[in-house]
Amino acid sequence: MIDFEKDNAIVERLSLQVSSFQEGFKILSDSKTLEEIGENFVHLLRGNLLLTDVNLFYKKKEDENWQTLFAPNIKSKEFTEYLKTSEAFSLSYEDDKLYKVYSTLRCVDESYFGLVIGSKIDRSGFNSLDVITLQIFIRLLDNAYQSYISKIKEKNLIFSLNHKVVQLNSLVDTGIEITKLENYTQLLELALERAVALTNASKGVLRILKNDKVIGSLRLPNSINIAEALESPDKIETRVDYRGYSYIVTLLDKESRKGKVPFDTTDEILLMAFARQVHGAVENKQLHKEALENEILKKELSVASSIQKKIIPEKLPSIEGYEIAGINIPSKEVGGDYYDCRILENGKVSLVMADVTGKGVPASLLVSSLSASLHAYLEMNIPLDELAVKLNKLIYASSTSDKFITCFISILDPSTGELDIINAGHNPSLLLKKDKTLSKIEAGGVAFGMFDMGLPFATEKRTIDKGERILMYTDGIPEAMNENDEEYSDERLENFCIDKCFHDAAKFIDEIVADVRSFTKDTPQSDDITALYLIRNK
Amino acid sequence: MVADFNLNSEVKNDCVVISTSGYVNNLGGQKIIDEFNEHHQKGLNNYILNLADSKVVNSIGISFLIEVIEKLNESDGKLVFTNLDPSVDKTFTIMGLFHYAEKADNVDDGIKLLGNK
Numbered sequence: 107m108i109d110f111e112k113d114n115a116i117v118e119r120l121s122l123q124v125s126s127f128q129e130g131f132k133i134l135s136d137s138k139t140l141e142e143i144g145e146n147f148v149h150l151l152r153g154n155l156l157l158t159d160v161n162l163f164y165k166k167k168e169d170e171n172w173q174t175l176f177a178p179n180i181k182s183k184e185f186t187e188y189l190k191t192s193e194a195f196s197l198s199y200e201d202d203k204l205y206k207v208y209s210t211l212r213c214v215d216e217s218y219f220g221l222v223i224g225s226k227i228d229r230s231g232f233n234s235l236d237v238i239t240l241q242i243f244i245r246l247l248d249n250a251y252q253s254y255i256s257k258i259k260e261k262n263l264i265f266s267l268n269h270k271v272v273q274l275n276s277l278v279d280t281g282i283e284i285t286k287l288e289n290y291t292q293l294l295e296l297a298l299e300r301a302v303a304l305t306n307a308s309k310g311v312l313r314i315l316k317n318d319k320v321i322g323s324l325r326l327p328n329s330i331n332i333a334e335a336l337e338s339p340d341k342i343e344t345r346v347d348y349r350g351y352s353y354i355v356t357l358l359d360k361e362s363r364k365g366k367v368p369f370d371t372t373d374e375i376l377l378m379a380f381a382r383q384v385h386g387a388v389e390n391k392q393l394h395k396e397a398l399e400n401e402i403l404k405k406e407l408s409v410a411s412s413i414q415k416k417i418i419p420e421k422l423p424s425i426e427g428y429e430i431a432g433i434n435i436p437s438k439e440v441g442g443d444y445y446d447c448r449i450l451e452n453g454k455v456s457l458v459m460a461d462v463t464g465k466g467v468p469a470s471l472l473v474s475s476l477s478a479s480l481h482a483y484l485e486m487n488i489p490l491d492e493l494a495v496k497l498n499k500l501i502y503a504s505s506t507s508d509k510f511i512t513c514f515i516s517i518l519d520p521s522t523g524e525l526d527i528i529n530a531g532h533n534p535s536l537l538l539k540k541d542k543t544l545s546k547i548e549a550g551g552v553a554f555g556m557f558d559m560g561l562p563f564a565t566e567k568r569t570i571d572k573g574e575r576i577l578m579y580t581d582g583i584p585e586a587m588n589e590n591d592e593e594y595s596d597e598r599l600e601n602f603c604i605d606k607c608f609h610d611a612a613k614f615i616d617e618i619v620a621d622v623r624s625f626t627k628d629t630p631q632s633d634d635i636t637a638l639y640l641i642r643n644k
Numbered sequence: 645m646v647a648d649f650n651l652n653s654e655v656k657n658d659c660v661v662i663s664t665s666g667y668v669n670n671l672g673g674q675k676i677i678d679e680f681n682e683h684h685q686k687g688l689n690n691y692i693l694n695l696a697d698s699k700v701v702n703s704i705g706i707s708f709l710i711e712v713i714e715k716l717n718e719s720d721g722k723l724v725f726t727n728l729d730p731s732v733d734k735t736f737t738i739m740g741l742f743h744y745a746e747k748a749d750n751v752d753d754g755i756k757l758l759g760n761k
Contacts, residue, residue, distance in 0.1 A: 138718070265710075268739045269703045275738060279731065299646060300731075303702045308669055326646045326700070327667055361670040361704045 116235050120242075126154060127242055134250030140164065143254060144175030147247050151223070154243065155236055159205070159224030163189070166217050175219075182222045189220040197241065199232060207232065211244055214252050219244075273304045273372075277379055284387040293387055294324055298355065301380040302326050305342075305373040307357035308366075309335050315352040342369045344381045348388055355381055403466075410470040411436075414444075417470075417477045422447050425455055425520050427644035431611035433619060435582075435635040442469035443580045443634035444477065448484075455520055456484050459532060459578040459638055460513040472505050476513070476554070490515060490528040494551060494563035498530070501555035510555035514547075514578055523570045523642055528563050530554050535578045536603050537568060544600055547576075575614075576640045577603055582633035586622050589629050594622055611639045646700050653679055659690040659758050661751055665697035672698070673708025680712050689721035692754040696727035706739055713744045722746070724754040 130150045137143040144162045151160045161182035163172040172186040188208045190196045197209040207223035221244070226232070232240075280300045287293045294312055302310035311332050314322040325332055338358045346353045357377060360369045414436070422430050432445050442462030449455050460476060462469040479500055483493045494515075501511055512532040516525050529535075531553030534546035549566030570576060579599070586594040602621055608614045615637055622635060649666035660683045666672060680691065691712070695701075716723050723745040725736065736742060748754035 138714075265703070265707070265739070272703070272735050272738050275734065276731070279734070299700045302667075303700045306669070306702045306704055308671070327648050328646065329648045361702065363670065363704060363707060 116238065119235050120238065123154070123239065127246065130154070130243065131246045131250060134246055135253045137250065137254065140254065141175060143247070143250055147243070147250075148176045148178070151240070151243055154239060156227045157223055157225075158227055161205075161222045163220035163222070164217065165220070168216070168218065172220055177222075179224070182224075185222050186220055189222070191218055195244070197237075197244075201231075207240070209240070209244060211248055213248065213255075215255055219247060219251070273376060276300055276304055277376065277383075280380065281383045281386075284383060285390060287387075290388065290391070291324075293391075294353070294384065297380050297384045297387075298324055298326055301355060301377055302357060305357055305369065305376055306361045307359060307369075307373075308361050309338075309358040311335060311356045311358070313354045313356075315354065316350060318352075340366055340368065342374050342377055344374075344377050346381050346385045346388075348385060349392070353381070353384060353388075355384075406467045407465075410465075410467040413467070413470040413474055417446075417474055418444060419446055419448075423449050423455070425449070425518075427520060427642060428518075429611040429641045429643060430639065431615045432638040433615050433636065435619070435631070437465075437582070437631045437633050437635075442473065443582065443636035444473045445578070445636055445638045446477065446480075447638065448481065450484055450517075452487065453520070455518040456481075457516040457518060457576075457578060457638060457640065458513065459535070459580065459636065460511050461532065461580040461582075461634075461636070462511045463509055468506075468509065472501065472509055472511060472555075475504055476501065476511055480515070484517075490517065490526055490565045491563050494528050494530060494554075495560070498552075498554045498556075498561075498563075499558060502558040505555045510553040512553045516576075516578075518570070518640075523572075523574075525568045525570060525576075527566045527568060529566075530563060531556070533579060533581055533584070535576055536600065537570065538575045538577070538603055538607070540571060540573050542604055542607075544604060570640070570642045572642050572644060574642055575603075575607075577637060578639075579637040580634060582631075582635040583618070583622055583637065585633060586626050586635070587629055587632050588626050594625050598625070609641070611641050614639050614641075647697070649675060649698075651675055651679060653683070655683075655688065656751075657755055657759065658688065659692055659755050660688050661692045661694060661755075663694040663696065663751075666700075668695070668698050668701040668705035668709075670704045673705040676705075677708045677711055680715070684715060684719070684721070689716065689719055690758045691716065691721065691723045692726055692748075692751055692758070693723060694726045694751050694754075695729070695732060699729040699732060701732050701735060703739075706735070706741070709741060710739075713741065717744060722758055724748050724757050726751050726754040 133146050134143055137146050148160045148162050151157060159179050161177035161179060162175045163186055164175045165172050168191050174183060177183060182205065185205045189210045191210055194212045199207055205222045205224050209221040211219045280297065284293045284296055287296065298310050298312045309330050310326045312324040313320050323332060335358055336356060340360065341356055341358045343354060343356045355377060360367050418434050422432055430447055434443055434445060442464055444460040446458040447455065458480065462472050479497060483496060513530040514532040514535055516527045518525050527547055527549045528551060529549040530551045534548040537545040537547055539545060547566065547568060549564060551563035552561060584594055584596045584599050602618060606614060606617055618637060619635060647666045649672035651662055651664045653660055653662045662676060662679055664672065664676065713723055725745060725747045727750055728747060746757055748757050
């Protein structure tokens with residue numbers, strides 16, 4: 107039978123406690139730690155039910171041992187054996203035991219609270235109101251615990267989201283930062299540091315290999331033994347290959363607050379992204395370096411070109427009774443070929459054709475030295491063989507061992523047609539006689555600057571008669587190549603000289619260049635083309 | 645490259661200055677909080693964490709730093725980070741550490757900042 111009168115009295119008493127329950131819930135749900143929840147719960151129960159001895163225990167899983175959350179009486183732990191975890195909620199009263207009330211509560215995360223309560227202060231038994239009040243407080247504990255768990259999850263979620271933002275941001279920043287770094291080591295160090303930190307790896311190793319041999323390595327932290335570290339089973343690795351070098355990045359032992367955990371897919375993606383950044387940065391640096399080198403080369407060639415322009419005559423002198431024309435077509439911006447023709451103070455005419463090994467500034471500076479000293483010596487009327495010895499010494503002293511100059515020098519007496527000639531290792535000049543026979547002028551000696559052993563230079567005397575011609579040239583003409591790697595050849599040059607006896611020296615020069623071009627077609631010019639052509643008209 | 649983690653601490657004007665070097669990870673973070681706890685238990689409430697020689701910090705290390713901040717919030721204490729590498733500064737900003745802690749360019753500025761609180 108229902109005792110309505112009694113029930114109404116309980117409801118009335120409980121309604122008076124509503125604010126106490128509300129306040130209690132606020133205190134419990136504001137608690138920051140589990141221990142704080144436990145302590146607050148115990149105080150609430152003691153105050154509301156006027157209890158002497160309230161003890162709260164907790165365990166993460168059913169099969170674990172109870173841990174004390176808040177137990178004023180240490181002995182109470184011995185009574186946790188009466189706590190039942192077979193049900194989601196249990197509440198039992200044991201009048202014959204030291205502790206009278208035993209309750210367990212299974213929480214939302216499968217953990218358990220265990221409650222062991224002694225007597226009331228007035229030693230009276232637990233009435234219906236006490237039981238209901240106790241049950242309400244246990245429900246409040248359950249709700250507060252759920253709130254506590256939610257807050258932890260929310261905190262962890264925010265932390266995790268922020269960490270993802272850090273990862274993304276760092277990936278972008280690292281990509282920008284490494285492109286600004288001056289040297290490769292700094293670049294690789296930064297990439298390794300970021301990859302280790304963002305994946306929570308405890309260690310990292312970056313190895314640089316050439317032909318599968320390790321030629322360098324970086325590690326984080328400094329003290330780790332690379333060989334030992336690489337033996338760890340908990341690692342992820344990626345490899346980048348570039349121009350014969352391999353970069354292997356290994357991240358080891360992912361951390362968590364509770365110890366080592368396996369690397370996940372995000373870590374692998376991050377590592378690969380860092381590796382791609384390193385690859386891009388290394389490639390960009392290399393391309394930048396090459397671009398700078400090209401720029402330096404261009405400037406160097408430009409300087410050399412201006413030197414060359416100053417020493418090759420813009421206009422050849424007019425020699426009475428003779429016609430002369432010359433040409434120099436450098437293969438790049440500037441070459442090592444040189445020619446000149448000057449009327450000397452004694453009325454004689456110097457004709458010079460030279461070829462320096464190499465190109466660019468060093469070659470043009472050497473030609474410049476040759477030109478300056480040659481003219482000084484020529485005006486001193488020094489015999490050609492002595493002049494050659496002096497020039498050889500000077501070129502030898504002012505050039506490196508791989509630099510030398512082949513040179514053909516001829517002094518023409520315009521009135522007689524007599525030629526005083528010396529040839530320092532240069533192509534023989536071609537003298538076309540009136541009878542259309544070709545004579546090669548090979549007057550001997552080694553190239554200037556090759557040896558400084560006092561070797562003599564033999565001079566030769568020739569005469570150019572009326573109607574005869576001389577072609578001086580460099581090897582850029584006979585060695586001009588076509589698409590089949592065939593040379594224009596000495597033979598074709600000699601035949602051209604015999605067949606094309608133009609009266610106009612300039613026309614001959616234009617035609618010989620055109621003939622070379624028709625032979626080489628679209629094949630890029632491999633060497634300078636230089637020629638000087640002299641015709642005696644009177 | 646990054647050295648092994650190490651730290652030292654000193655008390656200046658009632659501020660505990662903890663200076664670290666090396667990677668602030670699980671190991672480094674644990675050492676920081678152990679050092680912090682030792683001083684906190686003695687009632688010291690103002691802290692400077694000088695990270696001049698720690699340019700690499702991972703999220704596990706940061707979780708320890710958050711723990712330090714939470715404990716100081718409960719005891720009305722203060723924490724100032726000093727000498728931060730720009731990348732660490734940015735990471736701490738994104739992780740929200742500066743909502744509950746301050747930063748200063750160097751230790752002296754940090755001490756002044758705590759003195760004005």
